Amino acid sequence: MIFSRKAIGVEIVPAGLRMVLLADGRASTQLEAWGEASFPADTVRNSLREPNVLQAAAFVQTLRETHLKLGTGLSRVSVSLPDATGRVIIHDLETRYRNKQEGIDVLRWKLKKIVPFDINEAHLDFQELRQKDTGEMSVLVSLVTRQVVTQYEELFLLAGLEPTRIDFTSFNQYRLFADRLQVAENYALASWDGGMVSLLIFFGGILEFYRAKEIPGNDFDANRIYREINSSLLVHQDKNPGHTLEELYFCAPVEAAETFQAILAEVTGLQPVPLEVERALALKGGVRIERRTLQSLAPSLGAALRNLP
Secondary structure, three states: OOOOEEEEEEEEEOOEEEEEEEEEOOOOEEEEEEEEEEOOOOOEOOOOOOOOEOOHHHHHHHHHHHHHHHOOOOOEEEEEEOHHHOEEEEEEEOOOOOOHHHHHHHHHHHHOOOOOOOHHHEEEEEEEEEEOOOOOEEEEEEEEEHHHHHHHHHHHHHOOOEEEEEEEHHHHHHHHOHHHHOOOOOEEEEEEEOOEEEEEEEEOOEEEEEEEEEOHHHOOOHHHHHHHHHHHHHHHHHHOOOOOOOEEEEEOOHHHHHHHHHHHHHHHOOOOEEOOHHHHOEEOOOOOOOHHHHHHOHHHHHHHHOOOO
16 A cells, blocks of 8 residues: 555635645655635635634635535645735844744834734744845744634634644745746746735745735736736845846636736746646546646645645
């Protein structure tokens, strides 16, 4: 019998959820089962400060029913939330810290005036990116208010699921395609998912710029998306003079991919390379899924990978 480990990933968006079951065998990681479901209207609303779930009973029922369809007794899940539910900041830190907790305390003090909520009422985590020639440490900081994250944790538990890891969608998309992206040096990853457009820019293989923006109405507004990408690139150039993009990758639903690719090409002058889920992992024998649906599972797949060793 081939040894296999399994993990569940869940993506939450205002319209509904997507859930996947991955199996990690000796040969490859495979999609074993998947499910998706819509929420009743006004069940979930992205918010920085307030609990996001407005209809708890409907949310919990949808979670339970989708999990049952996976046909697994596994209850530990990794969750992907929209970037609009929190804040991500790349910060240059001059102050030295002796351990992780001291670093968190320093960042709370440094960032308290630039976040739109009480930073003392937020969950904060950070990751070191690089030490600059000036001696400053560039760090990636993730913030989400406790009201938001605690509600999600409690509702998952009510549904019989244990949320072991919670992250933002843009980073879970990156995680799914990391093997493909890590061969590049100076590149950007642009994505459109669930009404959010995001741009991550890497120099020397290290993240140096992040921006995510929610588009009102969750519609694919080509003009608005063009302005957001263009604005992000201008900000990046201002903060990082001389750092030029050499490659551009993108992730988008099948129905929006061609238009999104054209927007990116016009803004950057580069030829954007699509990241396709079907090239990132295999399907377990017997699993049948349309390409359009498979592509939409990218964030939940990336989330599931966090729970695989």
